[in-house]
Amino acid sequence: MNPQGLLRQMFDAAIASAQPALCLPPHLPTPESLGRGRLVVIGAGKASAAMARTLEDHWSGPLTGLVVTRYGYAVPCHRIEIVEAAHPVPDQAGLQAAQRMLELVSSLSADDLVVCLISGGGSSLLPLPLPGLGLQNKQDINRALLASGATISEMNCVRRHLSGIKGGRLAAACYPARVLTLLISDVPGDDPINIASGPTVADPSTCADALAIVRRYGIDLPPAARQLLDSGAGESIKPGDPRLARTEVRMIATPQMALEAAAEVARAAGLAAHILGDALEGEARDVGKVLAGMALQVAGRGQPFSTPCVLLSGGETTVTVRGTGRGGRNVECLLAMGIALDGQAQVHAMAGDTDGVDGQEEIAGALLSPDTLARAWALGIKPLEMLANNDGHGFFEALGDAVVTGPTLTNVNDFRAILIGTP
Incomplete structure (x- = not known):
């Protein structure tokens, strides 16, 4: 399976794990108890x-x-x-x-x-x-x-x-x-x-x-x-x-349950899966930079994990709005990550909201690949300017890399996955 297909499969598994039809019935009372x-x-x-x-x-x-x-x-x-x-x-x-x-x-x-x-x-x-x-x-x-x-x-x-x-x-x-x-x-x-x-x-x-x-x-x-x-x-x-x-x-x-479901998909594909945390917070672009730094260390030095592997995380970042772009926090995190990775080979990533709506857009998130920045520059799109304008949605949509799920009928917060190496 190609890296982007595997990332999307992990995202889908995270959403599926939190569907009410699966997780609600064990907690319901019985008519007899009423x-x-x-x-x-x-x-x-x-x-x-x-x-x-x-x-x-x-x-x-x-x-x-x-x-x-x-x-x-x-x-x-x-x-x-x-x-x-x-x-x-x-x-x-x-x-x-x-x-x-x-x-x-x-x-x-x-x-x-x-x-x-x-x-x-x-x-x-x-x-x-x-x-x-x-x-x-x-x-x-x-x-x-x-x-x-x-x-x-x-x-x-x-x-x-x-x-x-x-x-x-x-x-x-x-x-x-x-x-x-x-x-x-x-x-x-x-x-x-x-x-x-x-x-x-x-x-x-x-x-x-x-x-x-x-x-x-x-x-x-x-x-x-x-x-x-x-x-x-x-x-x-x-x-x-x-x-x-x-x-x-x-x-x-919970978000942790969703990340564990995604990790099972990665392991079934022969990848080591590492959950970095289910409660990461902070300015979205700063979180993106930190995650990129971790991915570069893994890709370049095999620390703290060997490749191929997947780094999973959840939580809820924030965006201090300074520009006039379309948002949202997941795509802002992903764009900042992509800029920091600077086309690093064999690093693919995805960030999305499990409710299918990142910010105020009917778009769940987006996918990032090693050639994302090069494709943007070829179209005359300037990644740093898009980030400064809080326009992650505009950036990824122009590249055809937006992820649209429609209403997922659940919500266990943000989902981020970084695939390092060849699956």
Whole structure:
């Protein structure tokens, strides 16, 4: 198999390992365990509709529910209502879905069970602001956070303290019912509070923490938002709150699991596979340079690994937007890697987002080969200028090296693979 075909096969295996139909059923309750109560299904995220469909397929008893997912990610369900909304900048459809979700769980009894299906993207899909803020405020703050270079955990800390549904508030609204949250992680470290900004888990961070992040990145908040943080009125649900005493959280798919699935594909092709980490963070272009440095050491000196081999990594990089290009973080990382590799022979790479959307483009990522820079120069494309303009998508699309998957119906964060040597 050619190197690019093998890289794509690894990416596909990573995505397949996190499909709800595979990873959700072992964690579902049984109708017998419910007793005389009702089952209510709620959820949000890019994988939530596929999760809802899997739950329906495996649940023989009655149920009701509401799940919100990204436009284009809906999966038909018979008993659970699926709503589509905007991501990464929220819209009115997401706001209305969040309001209805709170209403749905507001009058439950201690006999009832809420199954909450959460995956990456839920923060933008449940944009219910606290009193005093409007949807436009949430949209502006979200755009500022996305362009600031803040990490995903920092962005979610700010979001939680300006939200009427995140930071444990959704679980508190379900009380006294039991709440079982099933999570597909898209964040470094797999901390539940950072997956969709933790609508059903206790939040140890504070309004003061959110304010510090706002100051750190120079984010201009509207007066009402700053007042919520300054006064402490935006405080989230804290550990030990009795309304969360009957909640349980289970992680059903993670970036590490996806990388292990990709490693199995590499080994089946006769390659050594090394997972560098599932939680790499930092400025995308800097991460790309570091990964290139590691690849050059392996290719040139056989250290710390001999060739042929594959270096795998996951996590979530950030991009501080300075140009006017199309993004996104995976292609920015890959372009910086390619520039640093400078056409190194027998080094191929791929970077992509497992949800099929890198940044705001319907493009998952791209492929890099030893002749990438030469082909770009032949077309009059200047790699350094494209990187400076944050236009990784424009760069790789012009070369025909973009990777388009369509909606993958899951999300276990970024995927990077560097193939060194001949497979």
